[in-house]
Every structure is written in structure tokens, then in C-alpha cells.
Amino acid sequence: MAIQLTNRSKVVSNKEMSFSEKLYLPAIVKGMLITFSHLFKKTPTVRYPEQKRSRAGVYRGQHVLKRDENGAERCTACGMCAVACPAEAITMENGERKKGEEHLYREEKYATTYEINMLRCIFCGLCEEACPKEAIFLTDRIVDAEYERDTFIYGKDKLVEKIDKRIDVSIRETKEVAEFKKLPGLKHNELFDSSKQLKKGKH
Amino acid sequence: MCAVVFGLSLGVAAYATLWERKFAAFLQDRVGPDRAGWHGILQPLADGGKMFFKEEIIPNLSNRFLFVLGPSLFMMTALMTGAVIPWGADFVIGGKTYSAQITDINIGVLYLFGVVSVGVYGIMIGGWASNNKFALLGAIRASSQMISYEIAMGISVIALVITSGGTLSLREIVGQQDAGVCNFVWQPLGFLIFFICALAETNRAPFDLPECESELVGGYHTEYSSMKLGLFLFAEYINMFISSAIMSAFYFGGFNFPFAAELYNAMGLEAGSFWITLIGFGAFFTKIFMFICVFMWVRWTLPRFRYDQLMNLGWKILIPLSLLNLALTVVVEYFRGHIQF
Numbered sequence: 391m392a393i394q395l396t397n398r399s400k401v402v403s404n405k406e407m408s409f410s411e412k413l414y415l416p417a418i419v420k421g422m423l424i425t426f427s428h429l430f431k432k433t434p435t436v437r438y439p440e441q442k443r444s445r446a447g448v449y450r451g452q453h454v455l456k457r458d459e460n461g462a463e464r465c466t467a468c469g470m471c472a473v474a475c476p477a478e479a480i481t482m483e484n485g486e487r488k489k490g491e492e493h494l495y496r497e498e499k500y501a502t503t504y505e506i507n508m509l510r511c512i513f514c515g516l517c518e519e520a521c522p523k524e525a526i527f528l529t530d531r532i533v534d535a536e537y538e539r540d541t542f543i544y545g546k547d548k549l550v551e552k553i554d555k556r557i558d559v560s561i562r563e564t565k566e567v568a569e570f571k572k573l574p575g576l577k578h579n580e581l582f583d584s585s586k587q588l589k590k591g592k593h
Numbered sequence: 594m595c596a597v598v599f600g601l602s603l604g605v606a607a608y609a610t611l612w613e614r615k616f617a618a619f620l621q622d623r624v625g626p627d628r629a630g631w632h633g634i635l636q637p638l639a640d641g642g643k644m645f646f647k648e649e650i651i652p653n654l655s656n657r658f659l660f661v662l663g664p665s666l667f668m669m670t671a672l673m674t675g676a677v678i679p680w681g682a683d684f685v686i687g688g689k690t691y692s693a694q695i696t697d698i699n700i701g702v703l704y705l706f707g708v709v710s711v712g713v714y715g716i717m718i719g720g721w722a723s724n725n726k727f728a729l730l731g732a733i734r735a736s737s738q739m740i741s742y743e744i745a746m747g748i749s750v751i752a753l754v755i756t757s758g759g760t761l762s763l764r765e766i767v768g769q770q771d772a773g774v775c776n777f778v779w780q781p782l783g784f785l786i787f788f789i790c791a792l793a794e795t796n797r798a799p800f801d802l803p804e805c806e807s808e809l810v811g812g813y814h815t816e817y818s819s820m821k822l823g824l825f826l827f828a829e830y831i832n833m834f835i836s837s838a839i840m841s842a843f844y845f846g847g848f849n850f851p852f853a854a855e856l857y858n859a860m861g862l863e864a865g866s867f868w869i870t871l872i873g874f875g876a877f878f879t880k881i882f883m884f885i886c887v888f889m890w891v892r893w894t895l896p897r898f899r900y901d902q903l904m905n906l907g908w909k910i911l912i913p914l915s916l917l918n919l920a921l922t923v924v925v926e927y928f929r930g931h932i933q934f
Contacts, residue, residue, distance in 0.1 A: 418894075418895060421894050421895065422890060422891070422894050422895075424894075425620045425890065425893060425894040426620075426890070428619070428620050428621065428622055429619050429620060431622050432622075433618075433622050433623055433624050434622065435623060435624045437624070437627070
């Protein structure tokens, strides 16, 4: 005997239909009542651009390159993220900070270009884990849909957070984020105030 | 009046497409189109605009003249049926009596059937002229289906005509139902047969074999594109609107409704007032709307018939049933004293 996995199987028979079955009408009425009952059910639809589904706290979305509390880019183009990246989505070129650019770049070396190919990226978060400067973070944002493939290669213009529009990375309470928040005097979510003087020394 | 009915048919058909999609969505726990305007109220315009801007393709091997004639004929016959339907009571403005009906010919029922029969030619010609096997199959199915179901429909209407005292004028058929008892009371079986046949005549599910996406690509309109396809699809909705109107007029009293006279008295309206026409039209339209909803409800509930089942139902069940209904009607009407031998 064959093994029976479930008890849901039904024996098919070709027996003649009874008179009420031949009429079809009772079955039709039954079916119509089922659809009618659905008329008053709540729709599970989420109207996307206006409504957004809540995401898990650890959701890994579009990356951000953070600035420090003075608005200088934290990334030093060490390349750890590119090495860590299993999808090889990250490329960068480095440059040397010139005199007078201290408010732009935190350390002497910085990334002149920094590109993430969002089609290659698997959003594993290893770049975030690898980063020694707490510069790159994954956020709860969704990568936008585009019409062209090459527009998915995000450069610094899209990755670095705007100086007056900081991205809150504390929503995702990962280990890295928690560590990042422990840094002394860190106000990464506050608006950059140009009247404040540059702080001397490291954090 | 002609222009009003023309515009009304087109407008109702346009919004029936939207309502069809909305209603289907409600039945399937969805939202339906809600992007174009408030709750998608502009969707029909967007659809129409899209149809106009689509590329117009006439296949090389098709018969050009007939290819264009098909959808035109289908649309024309769909619109023509609205001519004999009494939309409301007569009204008097400035001593002149206006009729809320384009024309009250005394063979209205016959005219309706004539026009509906011509409607088959639109599908037939369109499907044949496409020079495509799917289109031809769809057209053959459409014509055989419509011809078969017309017989049962015709016989059930004969029974109805006997019940309403032997008149073929739609105005009189509606008029003799104003006493409060609609024809449905005397013709429940006839109505059921008529309704099933109306579903088949308008090529709607579960009798939408002529289109039958799953087997025939698009059926008779496989090769059609742009507004010519639009005309076919649109005409289907006009047909649905008109057949709902006919069913309301034949079996549910048209623009009459229970306690109408009492209501008009209470409101102090005199016979011939425009308001009476308007209220009657509202009642009529409510009935039509209900029928359109039932049409859609059926469509989104029942699966499509197999072709042999369709023919079996038409010839072996509906025609004998309608004959039985006719015989019963004659007996009942004899005892009611409407017919003498």
C-alpha cells in the first residue's frame, strides 16, 4: 500500500449527478453567496507610495555614507568594505585631503569616488560590519526603481548624506549602530550648525 | 431625446467598465483602480484615451472593408436597441407633451430581437475578416451561441407578451405593470430563462466562449487593436446596459415602482410633471444598476461553460423549459381570463 501523507485525498468517482446537482442552480447560488460575502471583507491592500508597511528593525536597505558631527565625511577610502563585499558591488578611488578641506573630510585620506552597484548588492550588511570608521550604514530606505541599468550605480551624490538632511541610522538597532551611538559627543542626527567651531582632535 | 439616449448609453457603458473592475476587486478582496482621479473616477477616460493612441493594425491578409465594418456594425446595433426602451413617463413642458422614449413602435419587442440578431453579424464579419483561426473560431462560437440562445429567449418573451395582454409595444408592456404587480410575479421561470439567455447574448461569463482568453487568445477580436478593439469591448458593455434595461422593463415594471402614485400624491405632483419622469427614471435606473451588478457578480463567480455543455444547456434544457413555461403561461392566463379560446 502506498504511504498516505495526508488525509485530504478524495476518491474520484464518475457516478451520475443527482437531480439537484444537474439543476446547477443550488451550486450556483452557493457560489454566488461565497463571492457576495467577500464583498464586505476588508482588503489587505497597502497603497504603497502613500502607505508603507512597517519593516523589521534590522531591515537592511539603501546604504548611507555618514558625516561626522561637524559635517565632514567619515569615509577614508580604506577599502575594507569593498574587500568584505561578497557581491563585489563597491568600488572607490582615494585622494589626499588638501589644506582648507578639513571641514569636508575628516581625515587626510578620503574617497574621491565611491560607487555601489545596487543591482549587484545583496544587502548583506558586511560593508557596515567591516567599516572601521563607522562611515557606511545600511538604512531602512528602499532603493528606488529606475528605468536604466546604469542609474543603479550609486555614486557619492546619492550615498553621502546631505549635510542639512542627516539620515537616522539609529532606527536599525544593530550591534554596529549601538556601538556607534556609544561614541562620545556624537550627535549624528542633529542638524549641522556651521556657527559651531570645528572640534579639535579625535572623538 | 436621441442624443440623450446615445450619450447615456455611452456614458453608462464607460462607467460600467470602471464599475466592473471595482466590483471584481471588491469580490476578490482588492481595491481596484484608484489612481486616476477620486476612487479612479477618471479611469474610463484614461482607458479611452489609451485606446485612441494605440497603433492601428489591419492585418495584410484581412479583408479591409469587412474588417472595419465588423466593429462598426456591432457598435451600431448595440446603440440602436436603446431606441425603443421607455426611459420614463411622458412629461409636459409649456403645454407640449414630450416622450421619454425615442420611438414607441408597436412592434418594439420584434424590433429589439431583429436588431440583436443583426448584432451577431458584427462579430461574425469581424472574426471572419481577420483571417485568423482563433478569430474565426470565436466568431463561429459567437454566432452559434447567440442563435441558439435567441430561440429560448424568444419563446420566453412570447410567454411574457401573452401575460401582458398581447402587446409588442414596450411602452404598453411597462404601462400595464403600473398597478403594482410586475410581470416577474407571473413569469418567474420565464425571467430565469430570459436572464440566462441575456448572459449568453451579451457574451458574458459564464457564456463568454467567443472571447475565451484561455483557449482562443482573444476570440473574435484577436486581430483587433486600437479603437476598433475598443468598439468591440465597449459595445459589450452597452449590450449589458441595454439588456439590463430590457429585463427591468419586461419583468420588473420599468419606471414604475411600488406606491409610486401615493408618493406622487404626497409630493403634490400632477400627471405630466417633469419630476415624475425624473423619479421614474431614477427608479428604472436603480433597477438597471442592480441588474448590471448581478451580471458582474455572475461573471466573477462562475467558471466558463465548456462548448458542448453550452449547447446542451441551450438546446436540451432551456428550449424545452421555455416551451413548458409558454404552456404554463397559456393555462394560467386562461384562468386569469386574459385569453379566450
